[in-house]
Amino acid sequence: MASVYKSLSATNGHDEKERAERKNKQRVLILSSRGVTMRHRHLLQDLYSMMPHSRKEAKLDTKTKLYQLNELAELYNCNNVLFFEARKGKDLYAWMSKAPNGPTVKMHLQNLHTMEELNFIGNCLKGSRPVLSFDAAFEKEAHLRVIKELLTHIFGVPKTSRRVKPFVDHVMAFTIADGKIWTRVYQINESEPGKKKPTADGEEMDVDPAPKKKGGKPDLDVNLVEIGPRFVLTPIVIQESSFGGPIIYENKEFVSPNQIRSDLRRAKGSKYNRRTEAIRENKIKRGDLGLTTHGGRTKEKDPLSDSVLFA
Amino acid sequence: MAKGVLKTALDAHKNRNYKLERQRKQEKAAKKKKQEAAAQNEDGEDVEEGGVQLNESVGAKVNGEKKGKAKNAKSPKATKTEPEWETEESENDSDDDDDIPDETALGLARLDDSESDISGDDSEDDEEEEDDEAEEEEDIALSDIESLASEDKGDIIPHQRLTINNTTALTAAVNRIQLPYSKLAFSEHMSVVTDEPVEIEDVEDDLNRELAFYKQALSTVKDARKLLKKEGAPFSRPADYFAEMVKSDEHMGKIKQKLIDDAAGKKAAAEARKQRDLKKFGKQVQVAKLQERAKEKKDTMEKINLLKRKRSGADVTKTNEEDLFDVELDHADEPGDRRRSGGTGDGKNFKRAKKNEKYGFGGKKRHAKSNDAKSSADGRDFSHKKMKGKTGAAARPGKARRMKSK
Numbered sequence: 068m069a070s071v072y073k074s075l076s077a078t079n080g081h082d083e084k085e086r087a088e089r090k091n092k093q094r095v096l097i098l099s100s101r102g103v104t105m106r107h108r109h110l111l112q113d114l115y116s117m118m119p120h121s122r123k124e125a126k127l128d129t130k131t132k133l134y135q136l137n138e139l140a141e142l143y144n145c146n147n148v149l150f151f152e153a154r155k156g157k158d159l160y161a162w163m164s165k166a167p168n169g170p171t172v173k174m175h176l177q178n179l180h181t182m183e184e185l186n187f188i189g190n191c192l193k194g195s196r197p198v199l200s201f202d203a204a205f206e207k208e209a210h211l212r213v214i215k216e217l218l219t220h221i222f223g224v225p226k227t228s229r230r231v232k233p234f235v236d237h238v239m240a241f242t243i244a245d246g247k248i249w250t251r252v253y254q255i256n257e258s259e260p261g262k263k264k265p266t267a268d269g270e271e272m273d274v275d276p277a278p279k280k281k282g283g284k285p286d287l288d289v290n291l292v293e294i295g296p297r298f299v300l301t302p303i304v305i306q307e308s309s310f311g312g313p314i315i316y317e318n319k320e321f322v323s324p325n326q327i328r329s330d331l332r333r334a335k336g337s338k339y340n341r342r343t344e345a346i347r348e349n350k351i352k353r354g355d356l357g358l359t360t361h362g363g364r365t366k367e368k369d370p371l372s373d374s375v376l377f378a
Numbered sequence: 379m380a381k382g383v384l385k386t387a388l389d390a391h392k393n394r395n396y397k398l399e400r401q402r403k404q405e406k407a408a409k410k411k412k413q414e415a416a417a418q419n420e421d422g423e424d425v426e427e428g429g430v431q432l433n434e435s436v437g438a439k440v441n442g443e444k445k446g447k448a449k450n451a452k453s454p455k456a457t458k459t460e461p462e463w464e465t466e467e468s469e470n471d472s473d474d475d476d477d478i479p480d481e482t483a484l485g486l487a488r489l490d491d492s493e494s495d496i497s498g499d500d501s502e503d504d505e506e507e508e509d510d511e512a513e514e515e516e517d518i519a520l521s522d523i524e525s526l527a528s529e530d531k532g533d534i535i536p537h538q539r540l541t542i543n544n545t546t547a548l549t550a551a552v553n554r555i556q557l558p559y560s561k562l563a564f565s566e567h568m569s570v571v572t573d574e575p576v577e578i579e580d581v582e583d584d585l586n587r588e589l590a591f592y593k594q595a596l597s598t599v600k601d602a603r604k605l606l607k608k609e610g611a612p613f614s615r616p617a618d619y620f621a622e623m624v625k626s627d628e629h630m631g632k633i634k635q636k637l638i639d640d641a642a643g644k645k646a647a648a649e650a651r652k653q654r655d656l657k658k659f660g661k662q663v664q665v666a667k668l669q670e671r672a673k674e675k676k677d678t679m680e681k682i683n684l685l686k687r688k689r690s691g692a693d694v695t696k697t698n699e700e701d702l703f704d705v706e707l708d709h710a711d712e713p714g715d716r717r718r719s720g721g722t723g724d725g726k727n728f729k730r731a732k733k734n735e736k737y738g739f740g741g742k743k744r745h746a747k748s749n750d751a752k753s754s755a756d757g758r759d760f761s762h763k764k765m766k767g768k769t770g771a772a773a774r775p776g777k778a779r780r781m782k783s784k
Contacts (some may be wrong), residue, residue, distance in 0.1 A: 200598035209548035
């Protein structure tokens with residue numbers, strides 16, 4: 068009986084332990100496709116350095132068979148995939164996915180500035196856990212809720228991650244503006260509040276409408292210093308399963324950069340066409356009015372000219 | 379093959395109904411699609427899914443009539459009037475084997491065909507290509523077709539595409555992956571949603587936009603800090619905790635250098651501007667100074683001349699003169715007069731003096747600098763100090779002193 072009890076209790080304990088472990092356990096596979104530029108690579112590096120729960124992989128060779136990523140993620144025990152797909156050596160698309168069967172979000176990544184080129188003075192511990200800050204607009208729509216959840220899983224560092232540092236010294240902010248998700252990373256900087264004495268401060272705190280926590284230490288002022296990188300994400304498509312499955316959301320407002328470029332080119336081309344057309348018409352008109360010698364047409368050969376007669 | 383026979387029998391028995399039903403369904407779907415081209419919602423998908431299932435089951439059972447239809451279909455094969463017919467013909471070929479997986483696949487393919495047929499009647503060629511490319515993503519293909527068609531037209535807004543926003547599927551997906559926030563401690567997930575949505579009027583306005591982001595992050599941090607402190611989780615890093623940072627020392631050094639350079643550049647620019655302004659202003663100052671100096675000179679010359687005239691002329695206002703002019707002036711013009719003023723000093727020959735003054739002849743030029751009796755008697759320039767010899771000699775002390783200093 069004792070052994071049975073033991074085993075039972077053990078399983079129970081194991082269950083509980085498992086539940087505790089299951090709380091928030093994320094691992095992210097982070098990789099890019101071939102054909103990324105230097106800046107894309109640096110962004111990847113920046114994100115990797117801030118995500119101790121991530122695993123970096125070599126560039127993926129294919130851009131069509133993305134379902135291979137699921138196997139790759141399984142291989143490395145990752146339940147999230149952050150995949151950067153570069154196209155034409157200039158456009159970057161970010162895929163975020165819950166690996167075995169979660170939804171996948173494809174987003175267009177714009178306005179990219181890496182840590183290196185931004186020269187911000189903020190800095191943070193490598194592997195400290197970020198506070199994730201979401202705009203309230205994320206809760207408004209279903210597809211944004213999916214995206215928020217994915218962002219939380221991918222960029223939020225779980226407590227149990229291996230290389231994690233115990234302090235919180237940076238915040239990652241996601242804001243929705245203009246139908247896009249703007250991302251910023253700030254360092255949390257705590258400083259002594261000015262010239263007030265602690266006792267006076269405590270008294271004042273009581274008077275304050277929102278009293279802060281009173282402790283032995285005086286409350287510190289919080290301010291933020293940006294660290295970088297910066298980027299903007301435009302959601303394009305959400306698929307139901309991981310890199311496949313039916314499409315459950317598609318952004319109507321998204322215009323692919325190719326389309327924009329071709330429109331620009333076409334506009335330029337039409338301008339040229341109009342001009343040439345006008346020139347031609349003008350020529351014809353002048354010819355019809357007899358202002359040019361042959362009306363803009365080649366002269367008919369005179370059958371009596373010397374060159375014909377004595378050819 | 380017994381199975382096949384049975385199936386064919388069953389098909390022969392039933393297929394007519396299924397066929398009709400399927401067509402009806404497709405028509406319905408088509409109508410719906412045309413009605414609500416803007417958003418394809420859940421209902422539409424449900425219908426489609428129904429269609430898929432039907433096709434899969436039907437695929438095997440259509441056999442009986444296929445034979446008959448195939449004959450019909452043979453003639454329009456080249457021209458390709460209706461995609462449905464063609465697929466059936468191809469199905470017919472494979473039906474001889476009676477492989478079920480194949481048939482399901484074909485059923486799917488046919489669904490694709492019919493779908494795209496419904497969606498884009500005007501551009502058949504395009505749609506054929508699209509079908510080959512995207513089997514699963516028929517909705518994308520559809521929207522692509524639409525965008526292509528409108529693009530060709532030119533005058534309609536080019537990027538009108540069908541939006542898929544399957545809210546139920548999305549919420550289901552969220553529920554599937556969502557962390558149990560209510561059960562988790564805050565320190566587990568550390569994500570905060572702001573109370574109010576951040577409003578940014580103009581995203582092009584960098585300063586205000588960044589300010590909004592900053593405010594959002596700051597409010598979040600304050601909330602998070604409070605929550606974490608409440609849970610007793612460590613928040614701030616102690617001053618003596620050193621560990622690897624995201625940005626290396628080298629990188630930070632570079633940033634610092636950049637800041638210093640920037641500051642220095644700014645300072646230098648300010649300095650240069652100041653200098654430039656000063657130069658511009660300095661020129662004016664210099665001009666003013668020169669003018670002032672010239673004026674002063676003129677004034678003094680005038681005074682001197684006046685004095686000279688007064689002196690040379692009758693001493694009418696002798697008493698006033700003393701008050702008017704400095705003693706220095708008096709003395710200053712005295713020695714200069716020595717040679718020129720020949721007779722005037724003695725008070726003789728005023729006429730001559732006046733004439734000399736008027737016509738500029740001051741007497742003979744030769745021997746002007748040679749000594750005469752008068753100049754040798756003049757002792758004004760004499761200085762006994764100068765007569766004492768070199769001053770350098772005095773620097774050398776006497777012998778006794780020199781010996782002593784040794």
